[in-house]
Amino acid sequence: MNLSRGTVVYGLGLATACVLLAAGVSAQVRPSGQPGDQKPQLSEDVFKNVRVLRGIPVKEFMGTMGFFSASLSLNCTDCHGGASASDWANYAIDTPLKNRTRQMMAMVKTINDANFGRRPSVTCYTCHRGSQRPKVIPSLAAQYGEPPADDPDEIEVLPGARQTAAPDQILDRYLQALGGAQALAKLTSVTAKGTYEGFDSDFVKVPVDVYAKAPNLRATVVHMTGGDATSTYDGREGWLAAPTTLAPVPLMPLVGADLGGARLDAQLFFPGQIAQLLTNWRADFPPATIDDQPVQVVQGSMPDGTRVKLYFDKASGLLVRQTRYATTAVGTIPTHIVYSDYRALPGVDVKIPFSWQVTWVDGQFTINVVSVQPNAAIDTARFARPAPPR
Numbered sequence: 576m577n578l579s580r581g582t583v584v585y586g587l588g589l590a591t592a593c594v595l596l597a598a599g600v601s602a603q604v605r606p607s608g609q610p611g612d613q614k615p616q617l618s619e620d621v622f623k624n625v626r627v628l629r630g631i632p633v634k635e636f637m638g639t640m641g642f643f644s645a646s647l648s649l650n651c652t653d654c655h656g657g658a659s660a661s662d663w664a665n666y667a668i669d670t671p672l673k674n675r676t677r678q679m680m681a682m683v684k685t686i687n688d689a690n691f692g693r694r695p696s697v698t699c700y701t702c703h704r705g706s707q708r709p710k711v712i713p714s715l716a717a718q719y720g721e722p723p724a725d726d727p728d729e730i731e732v733l734p735g736a737r738q739t740a741a742p743d744q745i746l747d748r749y750l751q752a753l754g755g756a757q758a759l760a761k762l763t764s765v766t767a768k769g770t771y772e773g774f775d776s777d778f779v780k781v782p783v784d785v786y787a788k789a790p791n792l793r794a795t796v797v798h799m800t801g802g803d804a805t806s807t808y809d810g811r812e813g814w815l816a817a818p819t820t821l822a823p824v825p826l827m828p829l830v831g832a833d834l835g836g837a838r839l840d841a842q843l844f845f846p847g848q849i850a851q852l853l854t855n856w857r858a859d860f861p862p863a864t865i866d867d868q869p870v871q872v873v874q875g876s877m878p879d880g881t882r883v884k885l886y887f888d889k890a891s892g893l894l895v896r897q898t899r900y901a902t903t904a905v906g907t908i909p910t911h912i913v914y915s916d917y918r919a920l921p922g923v924d925v926k927i928p929f930s931w932q933v934t935w936v937d938g939q940f941t942i943n944v945v946s947v948q949p950n951a952a953i954d955t956a957r958f959a960r961p962a963p964p965r
C-alpha cells in the first residue's frame with residue numbers, strides 16, 4: 576500500500592491511526608459518573624459531512640479510514656481528491672468514490688445482518704483484498720503458482736491446537752536473553768537520542784529524544800522541521816501534541832486501544848514484570864517464521880480486552896515483533912512494531928532494542944537509537960500532558 580503525505584501523521588511511538596481527537600475525549604475511558612466526565616467527542620461533532628459513520632468516537636472514525644485504505648490499497652487522497660492533501664477541511668467534499676463507499680457500507684451491513692447474525696464476518700477486505708475492484712474470475716496462475724508467503728501477523732490458534740510451549744517458559748527465556756530479572760530490576764530509566772523517519776517526516780531522518788521511566792512512563796519528542804511532535808504517557812493518561820501542519824488538532828488525548836497500547840509500549844522498556852502486563856496468555860500457535868527465522872508466538876489481552884501477539888525469536892529468545900488490534904465500525908485493524916538491533920546498555924548489562932519500526936493501517940515510522948544513557952534522573956514533568964505547539 577502506498578500512502579501519500581499530507582494525509583497521515585502522528586506516529587510517535589503510539590502507533591495509532593487515530594488522531595483527529597479534540598480535547599475532552601479522554602473522558603471516554605473513565606467510568607461514567609466521575610468528576611470531569613464528559614460525553615466522548617463523536618465523529619459528527621468534529622467533522623462536517625458524516626452521514627454513515629455517526630455516533631462513534633473520532634478515534635474509531637479515523638480507524639475506519641485506515642481500514643478502507645488498507646482494504647482497497649488506496650491513498651486518502653484517492654477517495655478524497657487532491658484538494659484534501661492541502662487542507663483538512665477539504666476531506667468533507669464528496670467524491671464519487673466516497674459516495675460509492677457509503678453504499679458499500681450499507682451493503683456490508685445488510686450482508687452481515689441477514690447471513691451472519693450481525694457479526695462482522697464480511698468486511699471490505701473480504702471482497703477487495705487490497706484492490707479497488709474485486710476479482711470475479713479465478714486466476715489459473717494463482718491456482719497453479721506458488722502460494723504467497725504466510726503473514727506472521729495473521730497467524731491464529733488452530734481449533735483443537737496442542738499446547739506446544741508454555742507462555743511462562745517463553746517469557747522467562749526472553750528476560751534471560753535481556754540480561755536476567757536481577758539486572759532488569761536495576762534499570763530504572765532510559766534516556767535516548769536517535770533518528771526518526773516516517774510518513775510525517777517525508778521519510779527524512781529527523782532527531783528524536785526518547786525518555787522512559789520505570790514502571791510505565793514514557794515520552795517521545797520528534798524534532799520535525801515544522802516543530803516538535805511529542806507523545807507522552809504519564810502512567811494513567813496519554814497525549815499527542817503535533818504542529819497543525821501534521822495533525823488537525825494540536826493536542827490529542829489518547830483513548831481506548833491506543834491508550835492501552837501507549838501503556839504497554841511504556842511498560843515494555845522495563846519488561847521484568849511482563850507476565851503481569853497482560854492476561855489470558857496462550858502460546859498454542861502453529862509454527863511461524865518472520866524473515867525465514869522461526870519465532871514463538873504468545874498472545875495476551877490488555878485490560879480493555881484488546882489482543883496482543885508477541886513474537887519471540889526461537890534462536891535468541893528476544894522479542895522481535897508485537898502485533899495488536901483495535902476495533903472499528905467496519906472491522907478490526909492491526910498495528911505492528913518490529914524490534915531489532917538489541918544491544919547492551921552500559922553499566923546495567925541489560926539489552927534493549929536500538930531500533931523499532933511501527934506500522935499501522937495508515938502510517939509507518941522507524942526510530943533508531945544513536946546514544947543512550949541508562950538510569951539518568953528524568954523529571955516526571957517530561958511525561959505530563961505536553962503543551963500544544965503553536
Ligand code: HEC
Nearest residue numbers: 622623624625626627628640643651654666667673676937
Ligand atoms: C475508500 C474511500 C476512502 C478512503 C481510502 C478514505 N476515506 Fe475518508 N471518508 C470516506 C467516506 C465515505 C467518508 C464519509 C463517511 C460518512 O459519510 O459517514 C469519509 C470521511 C472522512 C473525513 C471526514 C470529513 C468531514 O469533515 O466530513 C475525514 C477527515 C477523512 N475521511 C479522512 C481520511 C483519511 C485521513 C484517509 C486516509 C487514511 C481517508 N479518509 C481515506 C472514504 C474514504
Ligand code: HEC
Nearest residue numbers: 643672675676679680683697698699701702707708709905
Ligand atoms: C461482497 C463483496 C464486496 C464487499 C464486502 C465490499 N465491496 Fe466494494 N465493491 C465490490 C464490487 C463487486 C465492486 C464493483 C467493482 C467494479 O465496478 O468492477 C465494488 C466497488 C467498490 C468501490 C468503487 C471502485 C471503483 O473504482 O469504482 C469502492 C470505493 C468500494 N467498493 C469500497 C468498498 C468498501 C469501503 C467496502 C467496505 C465497507 C466494500 N467496498 C465492501 C464488492 C464488495
